[in-house]
Amino acid sequence: MADERSKVADRPDILEKPDILRPPKPAPLVTFPIDVIVPEGRQQTPAVGQRASRADGRLHGLGQTKYIDDMYLPNMLFAKIKRAGTGSARIKSIDTKEAEAMPGVVAIITARDIPCNSFGPSLQDQPVLADTRVFHAGDGVAAVAAETEQIATEALEKIKVEYEVLSPVLDPLESLKLETPGVHAPSANVYGHKIIKKGDVQKAFAESDRIFEGTFRTQMVEHVPLEPYACIAQWDANGRLTIYSTLGRITLGRADVARTLGIPMSRIRIVATVVGGNFGGKNEIRAEPIVGLLSKKTGRPVKCTYTRPEEFYASTTRHPLIMDYKTGVTNKGKILGRKIRLVLDGGAYCSWSETTLGKACILSAGPYNIDNVEAEAFVVYTNKTMTGAMRGFGAPQVCFAYESHMDDMAHALGIDPIDIRLMNAFEEGSISPTGQKLHSVVAKESILRAAKRFGWNGLGNGNGSDNGHGNGNGTGVKA
Amino acid sequence: MVTVTLKVNGKTRSATVPPETTLLRMLRDQFDLTGAKLGCDVGDCGACTVIVDGQPVNSCLMLAGQSEGCEVLTIEGLADIDHMHPLQKLFEHFGSLQCGFCGPGVIMSAKALLDANSNPCTQEIRDALGGNLCRCTGYSKMIEAIKGAACIMRGEELPAVK
Amino acid sequence: MKAFELFAAENADHAVAILAKHAATAKVKVIAGGTDLLADWKFSPHGPDVVVDISRADELKNIAVNEQGLVIGSMVTHSQIMKSPVIRQMFPALVHAAHTIGAVQTRNRGTLGGNLVTAVPSMDSGPTLMALEAIVTVIGATGRRQVPLSEFFLGPRKTILKPDELLAEIIIPKANLGKPTHFYKFGLRKGQALALVNAAASFWVDWDKNVFVAPRVALGAVAPKVIRAPQAEAFLEGRKITPEAMEEAGRIAVNDARPITDFRASADYRKNLVAVLTKRCIEGAYELAQKQRQEGTNGNGNA
Numbered sequence: 032m033a034d035e036r037s038k039v040a041d042r043p044d045i046l047e048k049p050d051i052l053r054p055p056k057p058a059p060l061v062t063f064p065i066d067v068i069v070p071e072g073r074q075q076t077p078a079v080g081q082r083a084s085r086a087d088g089r090l091h092g093l094g095q096t097k098y099i100d101d102m103y104l105p106n107m108l109f110a111k112i113k114r115a116g117t118g119s120a121r122i123k124s125i126d127t128k129e130a131e132a133m134p135g136v137v138a139i140i141t142a143r144d145i146p147c148n149s150f151g152p153s154l155q156d157q158p159v160l161a162d163t164r165v166f167h168a169g170d171g172v173a174a175v176a177a178e179t180e181q182i183a184t185e186a187l188e189k190i191k192v193e194y195e196v197l198s199p200v201l202d203p204l205e206s207l208k209l210e211t212p213g214v215h216a217p218s219a220n221v222y223g224h225k226i227i228k229k230g231d232v233q234k235a236f237a238e239s240d241r242i243f244e245g246t247f248r249t250q251m252v253e254h255v256p257l258e259p260y261a262c263i264a265q266w267d268a269n270g271r272l273t274i275y276s277t278l279g280r281i282t283l284g285r286a287d288v289a290r291t292l293g294i295p296m297s298r299i300r301i302v303a304t305v306v307g308g309n310f311g312g313k314n315e316i317r318a319e320p321i322v323g324l325l326s327k328k329t330g331r332p333v334k335c336t337y338t339r340p341e342e343f344y345a346s347t348t349r350h351p352l353i354m355d356y357k358t359g360v361t362n363k364g365k366i367l368g369r370k371i372r373l374v375l376d377g378g379a380y381c382s383w384s385e386t387t388l389g390k391a392c393i394l395s396a397g398p399y400n401i402d403n404v405e406a407e408a409f410v411v412y413t414n415k416t417m418t419g420a421m422r423g424f425g426a427p428q429v430c431f432a433y434e435s436h437m438d439d440m441a442h443a444l445g446i447d448p449i450d451i452r453l454m455n456a457f458e459e460g461s462i463s464p465t466g467q468k469l470h471s472v473v474a475k476e477s478i479l480r481a482a483k484r485f486g487w488n489g490l491g492n493g494n495g496s497d498n499g500h501g502n503g504n505g506t507g508v509k510a
Numbered sequence: 511m512v513t514v515t516l517k518v519n520g521k522t523r524s525a526t527v528p529p530e531t532t533l534l535r536m537l538r539d540q541f542d543l544t545g546a547k548l549g550c551d552v553g554d555c556g557a558c559t560v561i562v563d564g565q566p567v568n569s570c571l572m573l574a575g576q577s578e579g580c581e582v583l584t585i586e587g588l589a590d591i592d593h594m595h596p597l598q599k600l601f602e603h604f605g606s607l608q609c610g611f612c613g614p615g616v617i618m619s620a621k622a623l624l625d626a627n628s629n630p631c632t633q634e635i636r637d638a639l640g641g642n643l644c645r646c647t648g649y650s651k652m653i654e655a656i657k658g659a660a661c662i663m664r665g666e667e668l669p670a671v672k
Numbered sequence: 673m674k675a676f677e678l679f680a681a682e683n684a685d686h687a688v689a690i691l692a693k694h695a696a697t698a699k700v701k702v703i704a705g706g707t708d709l710l711a712d713w714k715f716s717p718h719g720p721d722v723v724v725d726i727s728r729a730d731e732l733k734n735i736a737v738n739e740q741g742l743v744i745g746s747m748v749t750h751s752q753i754m755k756s757p758v759i760r761q762m763f764p765a766l767v768h769a770a771h772t773i774g775a776v777q778t779r780n781r782g783t784l785g786g787n788l789v790t791a792v793p794s795m796d797s798g799p800t801l802m803a804l805e806a807i808v809t810v811i812g813a814t815g816r817r818q819v820p821l822s823e824f825f826l827g828p829r830k831t832i833l834k835p836d837e838l839l840a841e842i843i844i845p846k847a848n849l850g851k852p853t854h855f856y857k858f859g860l861r862k863g864q865a866l867a868l869v870n871a872a873a874s875f876w877v878d879w880d881k882n883v884f885v886a887p888r889v890a891l892g893a894v895a896p897k898v899i900r901a902p903q904a905e906a907f908l909e910g911r912k913i914t915p916e917a918m919e920e921a922g923r924i925a926v927n928d929a930r931p932i933t934d935f936r937a938s939a940d941y942r943k944n945l946v947a948v949l950t951k952r953c954i955e956g957a958y959e960l961a962q963k964q965r966q967e968g969t970n971g972n973g974n975a
Contacts, residue, residue, distance in 0.1 A: 181675065184673075
């Protein structure tokens with residue numbers, strides 16, 4: 032195989048034809064009116080099924096890609112954050128004197144140093160560092176900048192924090208109850224609510240042959256990107272702040288850094304480079320204001336990288352959901368009505384909960400033609416790890432619920448799980464629970480094609496033989 | 511402080527570091543070899559995998575002091591100015607990496623496998639990559655690329671891409 | 673990770689001397705491969721003050737057969753065990769057990785001695801050695817002593833090693849060389865997994881009477897340390913070898929186990945695993961015995 036890199040000397044045509052080095056002619060001016068081409072619906076994009084290599088693949092394989100933690104600025108300091116380690120507490124005092132006296136420790140900040148100690152993508156309820164109250168074990172209470180990461184980590188041990196430990200709220204169903212003390216009292220624990228109604232669910236249940244009920248729960252999930260969160264802050268003499276970060280939303284980041292540091296957005300530059308995995312876990316700022324402040328205080332660049340344990344308890348996770356489903360069906364398996372209640376464990380701070388709530392609620396009925404739907408969803412505070420954006424924003428959780436529920440119903444009715452789905456699935460022009468008319472719907476075709484690929488032989492006809500993908504265990508179905 | 515002298519990518523290198531420094535930190539901070547990554551620091555993810563005396567190890571679980579006199583090969587030592595290693599070539603060709611963070615670790619584990627086994631089957635490749643986690647790709651294109659690289663290293667034609 | 677002083681020992685005696693010097697006044701730990709210790713220390717503020725690195729003690733890295741039996745140096749890595757021709761021939765169960773540990777990277781650095789000294793009840797090297805009635809050699813300032821492996825473990829992460837002592841060798845007694853043994857580990861994953869339960873069974877076969885001779889069953893992760901299953905052993909001794917006997921032995925072994933419920937599995941689930949894994953280990957050892965008989969490769973003992 033010939034090697035890729037050709038030198039200029041190998042391409043004599045470049046030297047012979049100097050035109051190639053001149054800039055191309057400018058494109059013709061656009062004239063109005065512009066012809067708008069309406070693309071044909073239901074057309075497979077040509078990209079699907081093709082092999083794609085990626086523009087950054089070469090550098091990755093060579094180990095030349097520079098991620099944030101691979102960046103070293105001259106005179107840089109390293110920051111680490113002290114975590115509360117308790118779910119709910121009042122902070123009585125923070126003593127940083129012994130840590131400040133350590134050789135190699137250059138600066139320490141607490142919540143008092145932060146000009147505006149709240150931010151968030153929707154509700155601005157998240158503090159940069161905990162001030163008088165701790166709301167989850169991952170809350171940062173102080174941050175240290177030191178000459179080495181080792182010194183910064185050791186300095187955390189020397190910071191003395193006195194807590195009055197309070198009783199945490201851990202169960203979202205408990206949190207839902209009015210009598211449970213507010214996690215963020217005087218605010219209520221329910222901080223988001225959504226209802227979707229279509230048709231008349233009670234009438235549908237009255238007309239159903241069978242009613243099925245089920246409660247489904249999903250657990251908290253952490254993204255575990257291979258690259259832990261990292262950011263570096265540096266000021267210039269014109270009072271401009273540059274932050275290099277693994278953050279995925281840099282315009283949002285600029286807004287939140289401007290807010291928390293009390294400086295105009297025009298003075299903030301955020302550079303996000305190649306990231307080592309995000310999946311939603313790097314969708315809002317974490318230590319950016321902290322490194323910004325430490326850098327300002329010390330006059331040196333400051334880098335903060337999260338440890339792997341911090342990625343678990345001090346960053347956002349996927350919302351656990353408790354989902355109650357009630358479905359009315361005919362004996363043949365046609366769904367007449369569905370009533371759903373979702374309770375999202377909204378963790379200590381809102382983060383992306385409002386988006387997750389919305390998506391979960393809208394998608395909770397599943398890709399099925401149901402004329403009568405009532406879906407009500409709540410998101411509640413608990414003193415647990417923050418729940419935020421993660422691939423799907425609520426869709427994976429409700430999918431687990433409505434598909435398991437479908438299997439339960441199929442089993443009880445003695446109907447093939449594929450058939451019951453084909454009977455109810457969306458078609459071209461179906462109306463969603465929120466009243467949207469759907470186009471480019473290929474739900475049934477996909478189910479049939481998948482069933483064929485998996486070698487599904489119909490109910491009770493010995494499924495689970497070798498389908499080309501291995502073990503020969505039982506196969507399940509999800510729409 | 512401990513002074514460590516060892517061979518890294520064929521060159522003799524030396525550093526004086528605090529005793530608790532791991533081989534990973536010494537490679538990254540002292541020798542500017544940032545290919546090996548810190549993913550977990552406890553030997554679970556394999557992003558720090560380098561080859562020490564011919565064997566892939568988690569460099570985060572080796573003290574710098576323990577690498578005295580060793581020969582260490584990192585991702586930076588695979589390609590030279592003119593040629594990429596067949597693994598690197600095929601990882602690019604097959605699109606085996608997405609975010610790329612696990613890449614150096616996976617490629618070093620794969621290289622060690624191919625150095626010992628010139629025609630590994632899928633199960634052998636899975637076993638060799640058992641200590642390397644990837645959150646993006648699902649590994650399937652890595653396995654194809656490793657098989658392809660094995661072909662090239664045996665001097666054979668690549669099988670037709672499906 | 674907490675900072676510490678590091679001493680590189682040139683050999684085992686040098687290590688003992690360093691330990692003797694510091695053990696009384698500081699928290700000292702011996703590091704070999706470091707795959708368990710460093711992982712523990714990374715995010716804990718309670719690490720050691722002094723670390724003695726014995727990775728250069730080459731005299732602890734040998735595998736040999738002598739008049740004592742099969743002697744494995746404590747610094748032999750799991751990868752080396754997997755590749756050793758003598759161990760592959762005599763004890764495929766040890767090779768298999770080593771292969772279930774961690775991943776390639778862990779096995780290249782982790783040592784047999786380290787696995788035993790870390791002494792987690794779910795250790796993967798323990799049951800096979802326990803079933804083979806292994807003995808360990810401990811060296812310290814006061815000299816060498818030998819301890820049966822069954823007396824080496826005291827509880828989770830606790831052994832009889834004193835702070836100034838070192839584990840030097842693991843010996844499988846001459847009488848047990850070539851004894852058919854099988855090991856089984858059940859984890860939540862196929863790699864990089866902790867054992868929910870692991871087990872080993874070892875016995876000779878009296879081919880004339882078709883009975884179990886000197887059966888030994890060992891279980892891990894079902895007690896504060898790796899244990900033998902005396903009730904199962906008593907049941908098997910002299911009993912006719914049948915599938916029913918193997919299954920019954922598995923059921924009896926559950927009585928020897930005292931598993932706990934934790935976030936990985938319930939005690940009931942573990943008890944179920946004990947019965948199944950014990951049976952499979954006995955089946956595996958019998959298969960190996962039959963294979964050895966056919967090939968005439970059974971070294972010592974009843975053939």
